[in-house]
Amino acid sequence: MTYIDAIRDAQDHLLREDPSVFLYGQDIATFGGAFKATKGLAEAYPGRVFDAPISEDAMMGLAVGAGIEGMRPVIEMQFADFSSVGFNQIVNQAATHYYRTGVPVPLTVRLPSGGTPGSGPFHSQSMEAVYAHYPGLIVLTPATVSDAYHMLIDGVALDDPVIYCEHKFLYRWLKAKSIDKGEHLPIGHARIARAGKHATVVAYSAMVHEAVRAAERLLQDGWDIEVVDLRSVKPLDIDTVLASVARTGRLLALGEAFPWGGVTAEVVARVSAEGFHLLDAPPMRLNAHDTPVPYHPKLWAAHRPTPESICDALRRLLAI
Numbered sequence: 365m366t367y368i369d370a371i372r373d374a375q376d377h378l379l380r381e382d383p384s385v386f387l388y389g390q391d392i393a394t395f396g397g398a399f400k401a402t403k404g405l406a407e408a409y410p411g412r413v414f415d416a417p418i419s420e421d422a423m424m425g426l427a428v429g430a431g432i433e434g435m436r437p438v439i440e441m442q443f444a445d446f447s448s449v450g451f452n453q454i455v456n457q458a459a460t461h462y463y464r465t466g467v468p469v470p471l472t473v474r475l476p477s478g479g480t481p482g483s484g485p486f487h488s489q490s491m492e493a494v495y496a497h498y499p500g501l502i503v504l505t506p507a508t509v510s511d512a513y514h515m516l517i518d519g520v521a522l523d524d525p526v527i528y529c530e531h532k533f534l535y536r537w538l539k540a541k542s543i544d545k546g547e548h549l550p551i552g553h554a555r556i557a558r559a560g561k562h563a564t565v566v567a568y569s570a571m572v573h574e575a576v577r578a579a580e581r582l583l584q585d586g587w588d589i590e591v592v593d594l595r596s597v598k599p600l601d602i603d604t605v606l607a608s609v610a611r612t613g614r615l616l617a618l619g620e621a622f623p624w625g626g627v628t629a630e631v632v633a634r635v636s637a638e639g640f641h642l643l644d645a646p647p648m649r650l651n652a653h654d655t656p657v658p659y660h661p662k663l664w665a666a667h668r669p670t671p672e673s674i675c676d677a678l679r680r681l682l683a684i
Contacts, residue, residue, distance in 0.1 A: 389440030424453030560590030
């Protein structure tokens with residue numbers, strides 16, 4: 365089962381089990397979505413999967429209204445970048461509505477996030493920190509096939525609006541033999557993706573896998589690196605992060621998004637404020653370069669963190 369299979373199966377489960385759920389997005393009914401995450405669902409659930417106009421603002425306005433009336437819409441943005449067109453509806457309407465009125469707005473926005481070779485600046489952005497900035501929104505960043513399944517189902521069950529950041533690079537690359545559909549970590553709990561003792565890498569989404577690759581390389585040099593998968597960036601499980609830093613004494617916060625004001629900055633700030641006494645060296649962070657995402661595959665590969673650049677950063681951190 366691939367990451368994209370898990371997302372499709374989660375939506376199938378939601379439609380089957382909850383009559384208040386419906387899917388809405390551009391080309392998701394007749395075409396199965398840009399990445400085929402809804403393939404076959406319109407036929408399996410007539411009147412529950414709808415094609416949307418090319419207007420993210422209108423899509424989100426409909427979702428807000430449906431959520432207010434007790435439905436649980438799942439909105440597919442073709443690319444995370446395009447959600448900026450519906451930004452007002454998400455952050456000024458959905459995020460604030462319960463605070464203003466006491467009426468919840470249970471909706472989920474699926475954002476195909478992150479870069480792939482050749483996608484360029486309009487189809488490669490990571491928007492999680494933008495939405496995490498606003499009170500009232502839950503921001504999920506699954507990094508495994510199992511989490512892609514469970515976190516979508518759990519997110520739709522919440523009465524808060526949810527931003528579900530699914531990484532396009534993982535869609536068909538990441539696979540699992542099966543999904544345990546029983547017990548799983550709840551939203552708001554990070555996991556230890558790899559245990560270690562010399563330094564902690566805090567990552568999320570596709571960067572978890574790059575961090576594990578880097579850790580395996582450094583093991584050949586005698587360094588044992590712990591990798592924490594945040595799973596959700598809001599809520600942020602700072603307790604698991606601090607417990608890891610207490611074991612290792614060093615922190616590298618890792619993300620694919622742009623560096624300024626990102627999730628990595630928040631992790632470093634929280635650890636510095638709440639766990640300064642645990643650190644044996646100044647915390648570091650590593651992000652993509654502070655430029656639009658380049659189109660050429662080789663430039664794209666140089667733009668984002670890679671196992672090589674992560675290893676370089678960790679060697680500098682470990683040398684302090």
